[in-house]
Amino acid sequence: MDYQQIEEKLKSLARQSPFLSLETIGKTASGLNLYCVGITKDANTYNLAFCQTQAQQMITNPEEFLQSEKKIPIMINASIHGSEISGTDAVLHLIERIAIKKDKDILRLLENIILICIICANPEGREQQTRYNGNGFDLNRDFITQSQKETKAVAQLIAKCNPLVFLDLHGYVNKDPKKIGLIEPCTPPHNPNYEYDLYEKWAFPMAQSIESYIVNRKDSFQSNRYKGMSGAYIPYRDSTKGWDDYGAYYAAMYAMLHGSIGVTIEAPTEGNDGLLWLYYVMLGACEFVQAQKSKLLQNIITFFNRGAKRRHPHQAAGFFPNAYILPVPRDDASPAYQVIDHLMKNGVKVEMAEKGFIYGKKVFLKGTFIIPMNQPKAVVANTFLWTGENLSKGSINITNLSSWSLPLLWGAECIPVKASLAVKTTPVSQLVKRYYVSGNGPFILKSRSVESISFIQKLLSQGISVKCTKSGEFIIEHTDKNWLRKQARGTGLTLSSASPARSSTLLRTKKVAIIRDDGLFHAQSHAGTKEALKEMGFQVKELHPRSLTDRAQLKDIDVLIYSGVKQLFYLPSKVSSRYHHAILKSEEQLAACKETITAFIERGGRFIGIGAGAAKSIKKPLGLTKVGIQTDESNNHAILNINYLQSPLTYGYSSGSIGFVYRPVWFTNTKGAEVVATYSKAPNSFISGYWPGYEKAQGQPVMTAEKDNRVILIGLEIGFRQHPSYLYSLLANAIYL
The missing domain is CATH 3.40.50.880 (Class I glutamine amidotransferase (GATase) domain)
Structure with missing residues (x-):
């Protein structure tokens, strides 16, 4: 089934069933729609907007939330690797069982659950039968950077809806002849930013519960391999080698930053048996959540309370600072803006200093960004901002990336504050990117950030003469300040009058x-x-x-x-x-x-x-x-x-x-x-x-x-x-x- 046929089927099923709501959450690299299906009783009322309102209440007023009407959100992300098609097909099978057959066993689970299903997280990959999207990116390695449209859409949904459980459907893995497929949690080491005690407390029992659900129905499979299974492969229990969850650039691990029980699921094979295996995974997870709903709700409330009160497992060692200071350099604020914008889009609270202040014998100006760490999304903030750790020594299992610091690799200064910080701040509700153009031309640009290079490229493409000095600064030989001000709007750059350069090289556009x-x-x-x-x-x-x-x-x-x-x-x-x-x-x-x-x-x-x-x-x-x-x-x-x-x-x-x-x-x-x-x-x-x-x-x-x-x-x-x-x-x- 191609993606256009999937779209048509989803629209048809949503029209037929009161249990389904269909929404577009974003676009792909080439402009295809990304669809999310909400599945629950009275889907028009309990939709994504409801989930977002409920999540906000859960964070800002948890005591009131626990006393109110609630639906437990479970998010299912299918086929983020386009060639692993069974995830999408299994979710479609689930939807059909609800919309067309009105399966009573499934409908029973929907009394207290909202299933938030991203039908196909990588439509272009599915169309081309590739792991990557239309830009050539493995989307399941992009959840820290969020460089791709598809990743942004899924990350925003996670950040706003805060699902209690996040299932990421993949394939195809077999580590053991009898324990087929794979269900996380993972082997150590674990990212110290995670509240891993809260995660592990429920992820492992849920994996075992899903495993039992599948094994108890093994006679419904077609092949002897599936009929003869003894269980699923759970790395936490069964692996002596690495199957790590250290990096939050995986979708399921990114969800863990928001308090979710994030789990990567690997179907054993393609075909009908692989589809049915994933179908049982989803139902098994729903059964587990239904049985443990009050405890799972309290678990995620505890997660957010820890952030708000700075009561993390590693806090005794001072792992989480009191705050981070992010200065806004006058010459080029664009790297700082890039970091702050990213934090805010991921649900992190950011503040701004109302006056200049001193910390550690260093003077910081009015407008300096402050990221307080006594906030519910402190885990997100610290994961993105910390410098990381050296994992090179000792016997560990690292199978992929474990270093990603946004400030270091995006070029922004970021200072952890261990002591108290006496500075009056204002919450940043909307990021305003300041810029400065002063004096008369020619103008000098001293930065070589991405924003500055892009700005120079734009000028060169318009025929503006630009030179590079011997010390690497750009000289813009243009005298219309008002025109340049329009070009620089929102960049975070500073252009000022340039002194005549003794030695410089005229730049030209390069092919x-x-x-x-x-x-x-x-x-x-x-x-x-x-x-x-x-x-x-x-x-x-x-x-x-x-x-x-x-x-x-x-x-x-x-x-x-x-x-x-x-x-x-x-x-x-x-x-x-x-x-x-x-x-x-x-x-x-x-x-x-x-x-x-x-x-x-x-x-x-x-x-x-x-x-x-x-x-x-x-x-x-x-x-x-x-x-x-x-x-x-x-x-x-x-x-x-x-x-x-x-x-x-x-x-x-x-x-x-x-x-x-x-x-x-x-x-x-x-x-x-x-x-x-x-x-x-x-x-x-x-x-x-x-x-x-x-x-x-x-x-x-x-x-x-x-x-x-x-x-x-x-x-x-x-x-x-x-x-x-x-x-x-x-x-x-x-x-x-």
């Missing part, structure tokens, strides 16, 4: 292309960098590796960027047949690619490689660098200090500024190359993440330039999942250079 990954290993590895370029205002042409066999493809291109896995330039004999569509077909095509790229560089084109995968392919098979490439384990990652050396490539960064790595790489044998950045040698340079053996990379080059800056290797993952925007300017520098 940029990026090498396209069409889906190696269920992902599009270039997607984050592509979107980062677009966010900065660059027009980007995507080129499949096979298209590079034609020299004409690079005829009008100034900069070619490779930000992908090393296998993009592998031959079919080295890659699984399922990925052959994404790579070259033959030795002849590889040779032609080498000739095209070599000729491009020789005529003055610039080739930028980002990350370990690109560096490896640029070394071999492309043979475009003599620098040695050293890499570590593919799952290692970190936020750390980088020693940025003085160079036009590092404008805006200094020794000790932040970097981010994923699948770490460093360079050796750099004779003949200019080293412009190295890993810091400082003892405390590792800030957060998981990288055992990081010491061997300390002091080693992580960014080099060769052939008169025509081949640039950047070992940092500057476009990773469209997240580390503080590092985007490294790419802009390399393009402008």
Whole structure:
């Protein structure tokens, strides 16, 4: 069934049944509607608006809430990985059982429950049978950044409705021949921001209850495999290896930040049995919630009370500060605004200082943002704002990302306040992004944030003359202050009169292309960098590796960027047949690619490689660098200090500024190359993440330039999942250079 047929069926069923309400909660990357179906008795009354009002009452007046009429919200998120279609099909089956067959056993569960069903969280992925969305993003890795429209829609629904239980339906996993499928909770370590004692108290019993519900009905399945099951695989109980919930970029783990019992569910297989297995998961969860509803309500009330009163499990060790201070720099407030806007959209209360104040011998101006940590959504705030922890030591199971600090990776200063803070504040109900244009032209822009690069790109596209000084500042040679003020409105930037620059370079628009990954290993590895370029205002042409066999493809291109896995330039004999569509077909095509790229560089084109995968392919098979490439384990990652050396490539960064790595790489044998950045040698340079053996990379080059800056290797993952925007300017520098 294609997505249009799903839409038509949903609309038809909603018209037929008093138990269904159909609402649009957002759009996909290409503009398709995202649908949410509310399922309960009297669905017109007990809809999403009711859920949001009830959630607000639960947070602001919990005692009154416990005495009032209530419906228990359970949210079901289906098929966020588009190729895992069973989730959507199972929810449709559930809806049909209610709307058409009026199943009495299900209707009995709806007396006190509202099912909030996101029918298909990734319509484009379903249509294309891919894990990722139309922009190439794995949406189940996007719930901290929320860079994609689909993720924003689901996150907003969670933040506003505060479901007691959140089920994220996936597939297809089998860890044990008899315990088929998978139901969380997970193995340690657990994110210390979670109120894990409250979660674990109910997540594990619920998993066992769902398991029993399925096993008690195993004779209704068709295959012997399902009929012979002894249970489901529950990592918390059954795993000795990692199945972690540390990162809140997963949908279910993001829901945990809001007090939900967030659970990822992995169906065993596709087909009718897999669909029926997920159907029983949903009914089993409803049975559990129905039986435990008063205790579950008290559990989430306890969660919010802990936030409001700062009574967290780790509070004795001072884990949660009293507040965070987020200054608003005069030159460029856009990174601070980005963080604050994100916090507010995720339900965090933000305040603003009414007067200047002093804290820790530092002066903060009127308008400084304060994030108090005595609030119900303190867990959300602290998860987003803390610097993270070093998980590299000891025996732990980390299977994905564990470092993501928004202030560090978005370029905003953020100061945790351990002591009391005596400053009068005003709640921020709506974010107003201030900007300043003063004096007479030409004007100077001192920032190199994403907002400033985007602003410069907009001016260049309109034919405005812009120069870059020797110290990296932008000089805008325009004299109409009123016109510039309109252009700068809402940016957070400051433009002021510029003194004549002794040495400067005239910027021009650059034609940029990026090498396209069409889906190696269920992902599009270039997607984050592509979107980062677009966010900065660059027009980007995507080129499949096979298209590079034609020299004409690079005829009008100034900069070619490779930000992908090393296998993009592998031959079919080295890659699984399922990925052959994404790579070259033959030795002849590889040779032609080498000739095209070599000729491009020789005529003055610039080739930028980002990350370990690109560096490896640029070394071999492309043979475009003599620098040695050293890499570590593919799952290692970190936020750390980088020693940025003085160079036009590092404008805006200094020794000790932040970097981010994923699948770490460093360079050796750099004779003949200019080293412009190295890993810091400082003892405390590792800030957060998981990288055992990081010491061997300390002091080693992580960014080099060769052939008169025509081949640039950047070992940092500057476009990773469209997240580390503080590092985007490294790419802009390399393009402008």
